[in-house]
Amino acid sequence: MPELPEVETIRNHLKPNILGKVISKIDVLEPKIFIGDSTKAEGKRVIDVLRSGKVLSIELETGLFLSFHFKLSGQLLFAHDSQNAVYKDKIPGASSNKMPSSSTRVIIHFADNSAIYFNEVRKFGWIKFSDIQEKPKGVDVMSKKFTKEYFEKNLANTRRPIKVVLMDQDRYAGIGNIYANEALWEAKIDPSIPPQKLTESQINKLHQAIINAIQKGIKHQGSSGNDEMYVLPDGSKGGFQYQFVVYQQNGKPCPRCGEIIKRIKLGGRGTFFCPKCQSNSI
DNA sequence: CTGCGGTCCTGAAGGC
DNA sequence: TGCCTTCAGGACCGCA
Numbered sequence: 001m002p003e004l005p006e007v008e009t010i011r012n013h014l015k016p017n018i019l020g021k022v023i024s025k026i027d028v029l030e031p032k033i034f035i036g037d038s039t040k041a042e043g044k045r046v047i048d049v050l051r052s053g054k055v056l057s058i059e060l061e062t063g064l065f066l067s068f069h070f071k072l073s074g075q076l077l078f079a080h081d082s083q084n085a086v087y088k089d090k091i092p093g094a095s096s097n098k099m100p101s102s103s104t105r106v107i108i109h110f111a112d113n114s115a116i117y118f119n120e121v122r123k124f125g126w127i128k129f130s131d132i133q134e135k136p137k138g139v140d141v142m143s144k145k146f147t148k149e150y151f152e153k154n155l156a157n158t159r160r161p162i163k164v165v166l167m168d169q170d171r172y173a174g175i176g177n178i179y180a181n182e183a184l185w186e187a188k189i190d191p192s193i194p195p196q197k198l199t200e201s202q203i204n205k206l207h208q209a210i211i212n213a214i215q216k217g218i219k220h221q222g223s224s225g226n227d228e229m230y231v232l233p234d235g236s237k238g239g240f241q242y243q244f245v246v247y248q249q250n251g252k253p254c255p256r257c258g259e260i261i262k263r264i265k266l267g268g269r270g271t272f273f274c275p276k277c278q279s280n281s282i
Numbered sequence: 283c284t285g286c287g288g289t290c291c292t293g294a295a296g297g298c
Numbered sequence: 299t300g301c302c303t304t305c306a307g308g309a310c311c312g313c314a
Contacts, residue, residue, distance in 0.1 A: 001307075001308080054308085069308085069309085072307050073307090093292095120291095121293075122290080122291045122292050122307085123290075124290065124291065124307085124308070125308095158285090159284090160284090169308085176307095177307080227293090267286090268286090268287085268307085269306090269307070270307085
């Protein structure tokens, strides 16, 4: 699912392809996905491509923003020639390697005949078009503002399990299920315990482990695992799924201690951890 | 204010 | 084989 590293990868690949281009038309195939008046984007030039947390924003001239949230199954595909949008491999969630597909919800056309396809199998994702850049409340975990002090301060006022807190976008923006699980494993912390039970040393380790997991995800261009729809704008897959240590690895041995990785539910979400080296005994 | 459970939606997986 | 049921999952909403 697109979390910070996946959205950052989309941004890095999309930006050079659309910078300076003028939007000629937007086809809204699923009205509930697009919030705002799409016709007002026509004739506007792309001046930047931004990201905050899991939200991608295309900045247009005269202070307008097309902001995307990919939720679980959103994809963004770019085609140099929209008359002939063919990709190397079959696109996950689509029946073939051609766009548009049955899960294409919005098409943004540019004056040079290139286009962006916003695909969303489950229709949870959205595009918001307005004069503000859509941003989550919490601090982006890749930004300089995500300091150890900020991290610690925002752990103080809750008794929810640490893993649920890490995924709270109002506190820390960009961490989803994959990177929360991986970071907790690296820091050897039990996902179920409340933040109050963490020692100073564990907080330090966890802060660094979050940064490490996110950076590793970006380095591998995001994760395109078994049940994941995520692909890069050219239709190719990311590689971080081959680096998973605990996420979806239940039943396999922990590479650190050999204990079998377990799956439980926390806050209604699948949670993967090693019951031995992630136990709360320090 | 906090937390919890229901909701959106679809494809995949499981049961008989 | 095939139909029916259950489940996963990010964020939001209403309620306690």
